[in-house]
Amino acid sequence: MDPLCLISGDFGPFTPQIVTQVPLWLAIALKKRGKCSICPPQWMTVEKLTQVLEVERDSQEMSEHLPFHYVEISRLLFDHARDNIPDAYMVRSLIEDIRDVRFHKVETDLEGFNGRTIAVKIKNLSAMEVNIVRPFIGRALQAFYKHDSSELIPDPERAPDRRPQVAHNAPRRQLRR
């Protein structure tokens, strides 16, 4: 097939049995018309995912081996290209487990908000999780900001409430005392 010169970029000549790199939507469109088969991404193998799951379970931090949109990518690939993924059921259940563990971590982090949090930093959050917590964090921080800014006189006798940066704590910076 001839090379495609699209607005989004140029995608090279398509020859049979040669691996070419294209954006996800193009790959899915071609797959739907039965013109190609999709190679699953590197992070989407049983071994890699089991590794990631172990890391997630052991540490409080988010694993950085998963791309930002891993939920969406895996969903699309399962819907359209299930036959191209080896051990599809295993991979799917691993991804579900990873999702649960990560979200649980996020939830426990969120419980640690108090009036003195001015910014929240979470490393390696994925797109799906961000969109789930976004309205909550926005409104919670807003409420804290509103109620906190009316305290114009800080209490000098209050002991510094420094949050220990211990390993079990998620890497969120609290810039207040």
Added chain:
Amino acid sequence: MGSRSVEGEQASLADDYDALISTTDVVLLKRAWRNEKAAPEILHFESDLITRVREQIELMEETVEEKSTVGTDPLSVSLYQMDLDRTLFLLRSYLRIRIQKIEKYMFHLRKTEELWNRLSKDEKFFTERCTDDFKKHLEESVLSKLPENYQSYERQSVISEEDDMVPEPRLDTFVLCRSKEYLTGIQLEDGPVDDRSKLFEMEPDVLYFICYKSIKPLVESGKIDLL
């Protein structure tokens, strides 16, 4: 015809791919669209980008028409059409979000010089007509029937000190953002008085939820992306 396509972040090709996609207009448009969607106030209008994208879209529309009459295989025609639809969606959504913001805050936009300069020519024309019509509507239906001191559409009454009937965008909403490089020296605007002088720093590629006011200049200069 069987052809194999690869999707995903293969380490060796990832960097090249990133460099490739970062130069297209579609990626820039996507970034502008995302920033506009997340920001509480209207951002600068990317007139160069939009003109370029419009030209490309027109060119592509002509190509698609040509190809479909000539009789090239319907597969590539439909792929071209898909790409066209995607780009059109981005463009339309970008313009629509801006119009929504204009409609919400039109009186405020007219008054504030800095924000007025962020609109494109068509948007300015639209805002003027919109404010005039709305003013007329308010005056005819309600304001002319109120007692003398309460007839302004901008203030509650003649004794108000400011234009308190004009809605303003809330700049202290919290937004999710990410920076591409290591940034230091961000002043946090909110918080108790003693902490206000604390400087904040941001590491690259880490997500932060932060007050929009504090990062406003960085968003404008393009160092921070909103998500």
